[in-house]
Amino acid sequence: MRKVHILVFVVSMLLSCSRPSGEKHSSSYPQIYAKLGIPDVHLSVKAGDTVLAPQKKFLSAFLSGRQNFFWFHPRLVDSVGEYSVWVWEIDSLVEVPKAFVITFPHHCEVKKGDYVLTWWQAGSGMQRAYVLGIVDSGNIVVRYLDLDVFTAADANNVIDTIKMGTFRTITGMWSAGAAVLRSSGSGKDFYVIINHRGDSLVCRSSIGKVEFFNKADVQPCGVVKDLRRGQDVEIPFYGIYIPGKIISFGQGYAQVRARIIDRVDTLSVPLLDVFVD
Secondary structure, eight states, rough: HHHHHHHHHHHHHHHHHOOOOOOOOOOOOOOOOOOHHHHHOOOOTTTEEEEEOOOOOOOOOHEEEEEEOOEEEEEEEEEEEEEEEEEEEETTEEEGGGGOOOOOOOOOOOOTOEEEEEEEESSSSEEEEEEEEOOTTEEEEEESSOOGGGGOOOOOGEEEEEEEEEEEEOOOTTSSTTTEEEEEEEEEEEEEEEEEEETEEEEEESSEEEEEGGGEEEEESSSOOOOOOEEEEEETTTEEEEEEEEEEEEETTTTTEEEEETTSSSEEGGGGGOOOO
């Protein structure tokens, strides 16, 4: 009889640890969120959804005031609360502020030439991408726009076929995935929007720093642009915007080749990130 009781206990423990549970949790951090100025955003998300969320060690470092660096990974949602989303990181649950969770609709209208926010699905990390084509199953063929660092080793890395439910379209100047420029004492800084609600923006810099702005604090770079060769623009260079002149367009207008003003150097940058004053 004792062996039976032990077996029942072990089975019950295993079942209680299975995922996703969908069990509601109470947030441990609402006061910390408020102290750090983390905005409250609305998310359409439920248990079992796939989202992008920061790694636990980086999130913990930020919440404790030790470090501001974020790298986003695909995660499975366990449950959703008033302030937080609980996601699985390997076999542990991580409580993530809603502001740092990037959601993906189960279905969205998309066409060739659109831009989407997703992740590098052969590895990890948030990516913007340009839609090269639509597959009959609803999947899409994309060209990653933030992965050029890998192209020298394997050019095939930048082209991928991704499934519906793992991307969201970048439709407007305040959409998640769109770029904004923020003027500061050190220059004009480059950020990508992660989330927004009303006038509040959650933005990530090129070096992984997350900051919160009001829309009035930044200038949106926009999505649809009427650009021409020889046009003077601003282009991101190591996280700041510098003057440039357009030389050519590539990858179906997704990439812009520009010459840095007063230098012979040229840069290839996503059209999304080009700023026209």
